Amino acid sequence: MRLIADSSCDLHTMPGVDFRSVPMTISTATRHYRDDESLDLHAMLQDLASTHGRTFTACPSIGEWLSAFEGADEIFVCTITSGLSGTYSSALAAKDIYLQSNPDARIHVIDSLSTGPGMRVLLEELAALISKGISFDEIIQKLDDYKQHTRLFFALQSLHNMAQNGRVNPLVAKAIGIMNIRIVATASPEGTVAPIAKSRGDKKALAELVSQIEKAGYKGGRLRISHVQNPTLANQLALAIRDQFPGADILTSPATGLCSYYAEQNGLLIGLDTL
Ligand code: X90
DSSP states (O other): OOEEEEEEEGOOOOOOSEEEEEOEEEOOOSSSEEEEOOOOHHHHHHHTOOOSSSSSSOOOOHHHHHHHHHTTTTTEEEETTTTTTSHHHHHHHHHEEEEEHHHTOOOEEESSOOOHHHHHHHHHHHHHHHHHOOOHHHHHHHHHHHHHHHEEEEEEEEEEEHHHTTTHHHHHHSSSSSGGEEEEEOOTTTSSSSEEEEEEEHHHHHHHHHHHHHHHTOOOOEEEEEEOOHHHHHHHHHHHHHHTTTTTTEEEEEEEEHHHHHTTTTOOEEEEOOO
């Protein structure tokens, strides 16, 4: 069984799993950056910061999905939320084409309604289910169940790129970043941005996140944090959560290209299960 995700999952490899990440693209007027393991994230972010013109992103092409499918006959695909990206549609289109030449293959495409560490918790659960040796259909059912018990929260210092690309209302984006204001938000059930609070400074934003995580019913289970170039802030959050939930299963890691672009400098994303 092969596990495939678009690069917004912030992972390039998964130990012990036949895993492929399919790159999204981040572009300025003059350059295209593929979000794969050879991406120089620091250089990309510097280039973006010094660009005055528009910048944008693109989901994987059908051809990129097809090359990731090649040679496999049981495939799980996990995509970024269909509420904000065409990635889910392009994966479905690729599935149809692949099945025409591989009629016996099975492909299940999951709309994560999330991204980043929200996809990572799903992918880790999938990997665990695959290692149990249960059937393709059983895995689909169990994963669907698990997904109902997952959440995504995030705290961002700027919504500039989200607003510029029409992914949030410009009115929501206004005032974030100015006067040290962070937005704390969650993924809505439809997989769009649902603002929760505006917090002044990192300390208050972290406190708001911890309180939202408790309110969501987190019990100390799987929790993954992606950060945009700020491991210190991510570790502070991990410590604050462990303070309330000793022994919590927390891992922190850097966001890769796509999430770094949209979550922007110092952005934090938190995916968790409430089991
Ligand atoms: O070009 C494309 O198709 C990709 C578009 C992606 C747009 C959203 C990326 C979000 C990244 C920022 C905060 C998380 C919001 C998630 C709400 C479900 C991370």
